[in-house]
Every structure is written in structure tokens, then in C-alpha cells.
Amino acid sequence: MSPEFEWQLIVAGTVLLLAATLVQLTALARRRDGYKPTAIIYAATATVFGIAIAGRWVREGQGPFMTMYEILLSSVFSLCLIFLVVSAAMAVARAGAFVVSPLLLMLCLWLVNESAAATPLPGSFDNPWLWAHVLSGKVFLGFCMAATALAVAMLLRGMLSAGRFARLDAAPEEAEQSIWTLFFVAFICHSFMLVAGSVWAHSAWGRYWSWDSLETWTLVTWLALGGLLHARATFKNMPAGLGHALVVGVFALAFLTFFGVPFLSIAPHKGLM
Amino acid sequence: MSRLLKKLASLRLTLVGMIALAVLAVVGSRNPDIGTGVTIWPIALLVFNLLAALLSNKVFRTQTGLLVFHVGMLLVFACIGLTVLTGYEGRVELVQGGAFDASQVTTMKQGSWHDHRLDDLEFFQKDVRVNYLPNFIRLDTNSTIQYRTAAGEIREATTGDQRTVNINGYEIAATFNKGFAVLLHWTAEDGREALGSVHFPSYPSFDWKQVTTWTTPAGQTVEIELELEEPVADIRHSWTLGRTDLPFEVQIGRSGNAVATARNGEFVALEGGTVRVEGLRMWMAYRISYLPYLSWLFVAAMLAIVGLAMHFGRRYVLPADSPMKPRVMEADVHVARV
Numbered sequence: 234m235s236p237e238f239e240w241q242l243i244v245a246g247t248v249l250l251l252a253a254t255l256v257q258l259t260a261l262a263r264r265r266d267g268y269k270p271t272a273i274i275y276a277a278t279a280t281v282f283g284i285a286i287a288g289r290w291v292r293e294g295q296g297p298f299m300t301m302y303e304i305l306l307s308s309v310f311s312l313c314l315i316f317l318v319v320s321a322a323m324a325v326a327r328a329g330a331f332v333v334s335p336l337l338l339m340l341c342l343w344l345v346n347e348s349a350a351a352t353p354l355p356g357s358f359d360n361p362w363l364w365a366h367v368l369s370g371k372v373f374l375g376f377c378m379a380a381t382a383l384a385v386a387m388l389l390r391g392m393l394s395a396g397r398f399a400r401l402d403a404a405p406e407e408a409e410q411s412i413w414t415l416f417f418v419a420f421i422c423h424s425f426m427l428v429a430g431s432v433w434a435h436s437a438w439g440r441y442w443s444w445d446s447l448e449t450w451t452l453v454t455w456l457a458l459g460g461l462l463h464a465r466a467t468f469k470n471m472p473a474g475l476g477h478a479l480v481v482g483v484f485a486l487a488f489l490t491f492f493g494v495p496f497l498s499i500a501p502h503k504g505l506m
Numbered sequence: 507m508s509r510l511l512k513k514l515a516s517l518r519l520t521l522v523g524m525i526a527l528a529v530l531a532v533v534g535s536r537n538p539d540i541g542t543g544v545t546i547w548p549i550a551l552l553v554f555n556l557l558a559a560l561l562s563n564k565v566f567r568t569q570t571g572l573l574v575f576h577v578g579m580l581l582v583f584a585c586i587g588l589t590v591l592t593g594y595e596g597r598v599e600l601v602q603g604g605a606f607d608a609s610q611v612t613t614m615k616q617g618s619w620h621d622h623r624l625d626d627l628e629f630f631q632k633d634v635r636v637n638y639l640p641n642f643i644r645l646d647t648n649s650t651i652q653y654r655t656a657a658g659e660i661r662e663a664t665t666g667d668q669r670t671v672n673i674n675g676y677e678i679a680a681t682f683n684k685g686f687a688v689l690l691h692w693t694a695e696d697g698r699e700a701l702g703s704v705h706f707p708s709y710p711s712f713d714w715k716q717v718t719t720w721t722t723p724a725g726q727t728v729e730i731e732l733e734l735e736e737p738v739a740d741i742r743h744s745w746t747l748g749r750t751d752l753p754f755e756v757q758i759g760r761s762g763n764a765v766a767t768a769r770n771g772e773f774v775a776l777e778g779g780t781v782r783v784e785g786l787r788m789w790m791a792y793r794i795s796y797l798p799y800l801s802w803l804f805v806a807a808m809l810a811i812v813g814l815a816m817h818f819g820r821r822y823v824l825p826a827d828s829p830m831k832p833r834v835m836e837a838d839v840h841v842a843r844v
Binding site: 352353355356357359360410413414417418420421424425427428431432435436439440441444445446449450452453456457459460463464466467 | 517518520521524525527528531532534535542595639643644645646647666667668679681682793795797800803804807808810811814815818821822
């Protein structure tokens with residue numbers, strides 16, 4: 234696949250996510266459930282990005298691991314796909330699509346502004362643990378995003394006039410349960426990401442932990458995930474709204490760790506989530 | 507005693523420990539004056555808190571997944587402690603044709619319980635081959651060593667990238683740091699001789715600056731520069747670093763501004779003796795580490811994750827108070843009525 238065609242696919246995916254955002258915002262304003270057209274757009278976006286990743290992979294002879302462009306490309310694909318899967322298994326999670334759509338659109342707009350030039354994967358990085366580390370990281374972020382989107386919907390449900398979130402109004406307990414189920418899966422995946430990352434770092438750089446910025450903030454994110462689950466068990470009367478706000482806070486921390494710290498760090502981990 | 511145990515097992519204390527660990531991890535990693543060693547205090551607090559909870563909290567008797575996760579976490583802390591206390595990490599440069607010398611190792615980290623056995627290591631540097639893509643992009647590193655196993659057998663292995671060699675528990679790994687060296691034969695005025703190597707800066711990172719200083723056995727410090735007469739690195743094509751049959755000369759700065767040039771086999775007179783250039787070699791930098799509890803740390807971490815998965819299954823997938831149960835009962839009643 235030529236770089237020009239890859240670029241066209243990315244532009245097409247960005248336009249699709251713009252459409253998904255407009256559909257979701259219109260549905261929210263009109264108090265309608267716009268999930269079906271959104272799901273079709275997500276499926277199309279995942280397909281378009283999947284083709285772009287596969288084509289780039291064949292052309293460059295390596296997976297999308299090295300540059301911020303590749304990380305964003307694979308993240309939009311994986312987040313789209315994971316949200317589709319979660320929404321298929323948990324109907325109540327679809328209420329979060331109005332948060333997911335602009336978030337993915339934002340990542341796409343960032344992506345189109347990044348350089349598409351490839352950086353070869355050094356021999357020392359090419360290890361099955363890199364796969365385990367990256368895949369578990371993507372699944373973590375996907376589940377954390379789904380939990381956060383639903384938490385935002387629950388928070389807004391309490392603030393906005395009734396009827397905007399008919400799906401949540403029908404099953405608020407199920408929505409509450411789903412947020413914490415998704416959050417717990419995110420915690421398991423994050424734990425595995427840390428372990429796989431340490432094994433990979435040991436073979437790639439000769440150390441399993443070195444307190445570089447990304448590692449430190451990943452540990453802080455893990456502590457925030459575990460701490461929130463612990464706090465929920467400790468303070469049984471914690472208001473649901475506070476719990477939802479903290480879920481959003483943990484996702485914000487994870488998002489900044491994934492996409493923000495690689496920019497600030499000068500460590501070898503730079504741009505390598 | 508039991509009251510103290512319950513206070514120590516407090517879930518609120520766990521939260522305090524986790525917040526303190528997060529804060530000190532960030533502060534310690536960003537501030538070299540403080541260092542990440544400060545994380546030992548919240549970790550110690552969490553260990554005692556966890557131990558007390560495992561002994562006193564009844565929830566662990568009924569929730570196996572939670573118990574497995576917390577035991578796993580305790581083992582993770584134990585393995586990290588043992589790794590820090592018994593571990594060792596050092597760096598050494600070895601010239602092609604040269605043997606490992608424990609006295610040349612620069613220790614980076616050494617646990618207070620580490621049983622220093624570097625003197626027992628025997629290995630010898632053979633060929634070095636590093637493949638590059640255009641634009642100096644390093645592809646694969648291949649550094650061959652010959653070594654003696656603990657059983658006394660002589661073996662040969664190539665290290666680099668993912669491949670390491672384990673000798674008597676020490677892991678030997680070739681790093682990205684390597685370069686050219688010249689062998690120099692020193693003959694003092696009194697006839698005493700010595701053979702050694704001078705390592706030039708890492709190549710190709712410093713291909714523009716192949717110069718270093720060398721102190722002769724007579725105590726004179728001279729500047730010595732390597733001039734390769736054929737291009738080695740190729741920015742446009744793939745190339746391999748490792749050839750030592752290249753034509754070269756060395757320039758040795760003597761007292762004042764005088765510079766002597768010597769090719770392979772030629773002599774240069776210096777204060778207190780003469781030096782003869784004996785040939786071009788490669789040097790390779792190795793990381794030597796001893797981390798006997800690292801695999802146990804991995805096992806403990808995986809155990810904790812399995813515990814989390816078990817707990818997730820019990821709590822979220824098939825909870826004991828699943829809404830499935832009343833539905834089944836209602837169905838039974840319905841059948842009975844029919």
C-alpha cells in the first residue's frame with residue numbers, strides 16, 4: 234500500500250469519526266438514541282484503520298510500535314474496536330458513545346498532524362513481550378475509556394434534564410455495575426501490561442524497571458486504579474457521583490500517561506507505549 | 507495485640523500507603539537528590555499492612571481470588587526486596603581477543619547481600635558484527651564470546667539484542683556500546699614489555715571524534731587519534747561494523763605540539779619507552795547482571811494477576827448473589843404450578 238493511499242484512508246477515518254460525533258451530539262440534543270448509525274460508523278472506521286495498519290505493516294515490515302503516528306493510528310483502531318465489542322456485550326455501555334466519538338475524533342486530528350515517517354524497530358525491541366505489553370495496554374485503555382464514557386453519561390444524567398439518557402434511565406443499577414466491571418477489567422489488563430512491559434524492558438534495555446517518566450507515571454496510574462477499587466471497598470457509602478468522577482480522573486491520568494508523557498520524557502521509553 | 511493487628515490491617519492505611527507511594531515515586535524519580543529509594547517507606551508500610559490484613563481480615567478466608575492476589579502482591583514485594591539486596595549490575599568493555607578481567611568491571615549497582623563471584627567468570631571476546639540500515643539505524647548486534655561453564659566446559663555463544671549468556675548465574679549481555687580499539691605493545695627503556703589496548707569512543711555514534719587519551723606505563727599522558735583510511739559507515743546503504751582488516755593509522759600527540767603518526771607494525775618513541783601499533787580490533791561493552799529472584803518476581807506478579815482474574819470472575823461474572831438465582835427459582839415455581 235502506498236503512503237498516499239494510507240493517508241487517504243486516515244482522512245476517510247477522520248471524516249467518519251466527525252460524522253459519528255455529529256450523530257451522537259444530535260441524538261443527545263434530540264433526546265434520541267443514535268447508537269445504531271454510530272456503531273455502523275465505528276465498524277467502518279475500524280475497517281478503514283485496520284486496512285491502513287495492515288498496509289503500512291506490509292510496506293514497512295514491522296508493526297505500529299515506534300512513532301507517535303503509529304501509536305495514535307493503532308490506538309484509534311483498537312479503541313474503536315474495543316468500544317464496539319463492549320457495546321455489543323453490554324448494551325448499557327452504548328450510552329457512552331457521545332464521549333467516545335469526540336475523543337476518537339480528537340486522536341484522529343492529532344494523528345493527521347503527525348509525521349507518517351517510519352522508524353525501524355531495533356533488533357533488541359523485537360520480542361513477543363512487546364506484543365503482550367502493547368496489546369494489554371490497548372485493551373486496558375479501551376476498557377478504561379468505556380468505563381469512563383459511561384461514568385460521564387451517568388454524571389451528566391444527574392445534571393441534565395430527564396430523558397436525555399433513556400438507556401441509563403431504564404437500568405441505572407446495571408449502568409453502575411457496568412462501570413465498575415469495565416474498570417476492574419482495565420485494572421487486570423493494566424497489571425499485565427506492567428508485568429509484560431518489565432519483561433520486555435529487561436530484554437530490550439537490560440533493566441526491568443528504571444523509574445523513567447513513563448514507567449513512573451504508569452505505576453502511578455496502576456496505584457490510582459487499584460486505589461480507587463480499594464477506596465470503593467473501604468468507603469461503602471461513597472456517593473456514586475464521586476466514584477464516577479474518580480473513574481474519569483483515573484482515565485485522564487492514564488490518557489496523559491499514554492499520550493502525554495512520551496512527549497515530555499527524554500528517556501528511551503519516549504514514544505514507545 | 508489483636509487490636510494493633512486490626513489497626514495495622516486498616517483499609518484506610520492501605521490507601522494512605524498507596525497515595526504516599528505514588529507521590530514519592532513521582533518526587534523521587536524527578537529529583538535525583540531525593541531518589542527513588544524513598545519509596546521503601548510506603549512499600550514497607552504496605553507490606554506490614556498487607557501482612558496484618560492477611561492475618562486478621564476474614565474476607566480472605568471466603569474470597570480465594572482476593573487472597574491469591576494479595577499473597578501474590580506480598581510475594582512481589584518480597585522478590586523485589588531480595589532482588590535489590592542480592593542483585594548486581596556492572597559494565598565492562600572487552601577487546602577482541604581479550605579475556606574478561608573482573609578488576610575492569612565498573613559496578614553500577616550491588617545489593618548488600620550480594621556474594622561477589624565475578625572473579626570466577628571466564629570468557630573471551632571473539633568477533634563483533636553489528637548490522638546497520640541506511641541512516642545509521644542499528645539492526646542487529648552479534649558479539650561472540652567463548653566461555654567456561656560452571657561444569658568446566660568451554661562453549662561459544664553469540665550475544666546481542668535478545669540473546670544473553672548465563673555464566674555461573676551472571677547474565678552477560680552485549681550492549682549497543684562498541685567501537686574500535688588499537689593494540690599497543692609497550693617496551694620500556696629498561697626492557698620491560700606490556701601489551702594492551704586503547705579503546706576509542708563508541709562507533710559510529712562518535713565516528714567524527716575517534717580520539718582519546720592514554721597514559722603510558724611510564725606515566726606520560728598522550729592524546730591518541732584513530733584515522734581509518736577507508737570509509738566504514740555508509741549513510742545511504744546497509745553496512746556491517748566489525749571489520750578489523752581496514753587500513754588505518756594512529757596519531758599520537760607527544761609533548762608540546764609534536765604529533766607522531768604510526769601505521770600497523772610501526773613504532774613511536776615516547777617518554778620512558780617506545781610503543782608499537784599491533785593492530786586494529788573491535789571492543790564491545792557488556793552489561794553483567796545477577797538477578798536470581800527476577801524469574802520469581804515474574805511468577806509472583808503473574809500469581810497476583812491470576813488472583814485478580816479469579817476475584818473478577820467471582821464478583822462480576824458469576825457473583826454468588828447473581829440475579830440468575832431468583833429467576834431459576836421462579837421458573838421452578840412456575841413448573842410446579844403447571
